[in-house]
Amino acid sequence: MSNESSSKPVAHSANDQIVFWGCFVALIATSFAFISRMYLCDVRFGADFGIDKVTIGALKGAGVWPFAISIILFSLIIDRIGYRVAMFFSFACYVVYLIMACMAYGAIQVPDGADPAALAAAQAKGYSLLYWGSIILGLGNGTVEAFINPVVATMFSNEKTKWLNILHAAWPGGLVIGGIITILMGSIAKEGDWRIVLGIIAIPAIAYLLMLATAQFPKSERESAGVSYREMLGEFGAFGALVGFGLIFMQLGEVIPQVADFKWAFIAVCTLIVTVIFGVYTQSLGRGIMAFLIIIMMPLAVTEIGTDGWISGLMEEPMKAAGQDAGWVLVYTSAIMMVLRFFAGPIVHKTSPIGLLTISAVLAIAGLFALSRCGNAGLGAIFVAATLYGFGKTFFWPTMLGVTAEQCPKGGALTL
Template identity: 55%
Template sequence: MKLFWGCFLALITTSTAFITRAILISTPDLWPKDFGLSPVSSGELFGAGLWPFAITIILFSFFIDKVGYKAAMFFSAVCYVIYGVMVLNAYSLVHPGGGALTGEALTAAQGKAWPILYWGSVILGLGNGTVEAFANPVVATLFNREKVKWINTLHAGWPAGLVLGGVITILLDQVVKNDWRIVVYLLGLPAIVYLVMLAPAKFPVQERVASGTTYREMLAEFGVVGAMFASYMIFRELQNDFKWDGSITLILVAASAVAYGLYARSLGRPLMIVFCLIMTPLAITELGTDGAIGGLMMDPMEKAGLNPAWVLVYTSAIMMVLRFFFAGPLVARLTPLGLLAGCTALAIVGLNLLAVAKGLAFIFIAASIYGVGKSFFWPTTLGIVSEQFPKGGALTLNAIAGIGMLSVGIIGSPLIGRMQEASWQHAIEAKSPGTYQKVAIQDTYVLGNYSKVDPKAITTLPPTEQGAVTSTEKDAKQGALSAISILPVIMLVSYIGLLLYFKSQGGYKAVYLNDAESPAGH
């Protein structure tokens, strides 16, 4: 169990690093003030920690069995150390000797600090992704008879880190504003503990390797179709970050798929492809809606004199408790797919309630229903993939997680923004016919073209029309949560179809390597 708890603490470190960096970037009195970050540069800096996180989870899985899980663990710890050193160095540039620069000297120092912050964030993302890349297959191997339960328990560490990071920033609010370095120092505590716990530990041989399943057989489980899907996500994300032409992305995807296919000689398991496709709406439902719901709850929280960050702490605490204490009993009673279907139904109800909720109490009730619904999505899916495709080893288990993370940024955020814009358009047209055409501009996103409101055009409108536009924005974007519920509807239909499929096969049952005595299906 010491190995499991070390992995658990490593995941807590990952999510604590994720949320504290997000707070440092988004709080005006912290990094934006010290380093002169604009909304655009803040977004670039936030993205610099995300794409390496997601991509590392996938790419590391191709060779992690060769380099070893302990080596991956040490690499992640080194990344955290380098990140800490780099951001502290960036601080010293704008606060030499503990003082504060002004004028041209400050501007010059901020220019020097920017690449340090950017590449420090990239290195942090590499460390975060590596933790996921080693922790998931290690726990799946340690508990290969109860994968869904224990992967859920492991992933209680993610919301636990969010709770820890949120509470730190709330309780130390003024201290952090005076000197944000304390957040970096505190991040070192869980990192040191997991390093001390895991450094002497003996890591197991991953079940795929122990069974004698070859590397080619592992690749064949994921197959050309899975590889094409994953490589598109990877190169599309890199296209967004490095601004290369879309044709380069297509060439890279095609080349990757051909190379993968020549070696693996398999299109992939059809069921694996189904889970890859389901992972996109799942990830958007679980992670992509956080910003919209957080914004919805901010006003009533501030009116009640409460820090809006308590919303994150509250919803994360729900997820932490449910994953840690209730995943096992619920899986035993409902089966993994039954649990996902039930949770999806709750998420649908929760999103539609949030779309119309008014007042702090109603919003919290709706958010609680939604929070319970989405709690088991991610780790249960990882557990099912590991149970159904054990020959896929670390690759299938981690690739599904990486695809989910990349889906949020590439498809989820733009899609939700598109839905909110459409809802706002209908509200404006209903209140003031003809006004929308005066403020609308055309834009594109990954799924095509759409129209959106141009903020600059609003200022040119007569006062009555300005009021029609601005007064409808908040309610319209809140109402878009109802449209977003189409995503869990798609998931629910998919899970019902999978339940029927497994029923036709004698019930859901895990697949075991080198074991003829698999338990009976549910």
């Protein structure tokens, strides 16, 4: 395993460059899916499917929480099935999602003046299709993360934090491009055929499929170093299993109606079983640094993805008062992230990862607090607050991945 701080950059083959940019485009596909769906949740789905804001929140979450399931489960097996299989699975998820979304649109096309009961039934059917399609989308997005992070960490093992930051410029880059496209298609999103808006995901999805279908993926760093599967699981350990699978079973307990009457027993028993299996098999509680990273990653992820999912809706009234689309706030903060992540190298080398995370946390807190006070503020105040938030959230995700890759190299795809 290489020491990032003391290693010199090395040349990479044309195949490595294709794989890197294919992974970059794959991450753009996840952000296209994220912003188009969130925008429609805010401006259209409530009326089309006859759902309230609580149900809209559940629909938004359906595209996010499965991410955790697929990224953990695929990370357990990705070294055995290969990165290419994971890539094809993610593409298949996007195809199924678009098909189900189109079916949902078709289900709610009832004639004007239709019986209210028939309309309600059509809306319920359409919502169910869109909800389960969103879950499949979330699985696809998580699978993308499950293969791109270990691929890039392996190819650029001498400069992991730098290149993971550049890779993750694709997320805000996709939010900027996808956000602009979505906002420019605002009239279609609000009044027309919203399948066209959701369909923008097909552009990057097909692109990364073509780029990666025949490319040669690297052998994982864990395998190259001769680290066993048991050792990899040992880095995660019983504590990692307790937290990771505990959160998964908590979410499943919320969405599986059959366990509603004994939800907490279901969560406790399932989590205990998996934790014990991990502990017995690995004979490890997990590395201390890994436990620390797991704990702090949760609020960091919520700060970025959770806020991004709701920021357009939260800023809708003040932005409307200023005569602007609320989606521009997310586009603006994402543009800041994209630029800073592309030029992460000098920043990463001038400060420690922990120092960078601390500075980011302070700026993010200040930005979120300022945004919460923008209810009656003007356009300038909104974007000043958004600037603080944009700077603050920029380095959370990729820096955490870089630290994990450096500190827990034996953990491979699982710890990432």
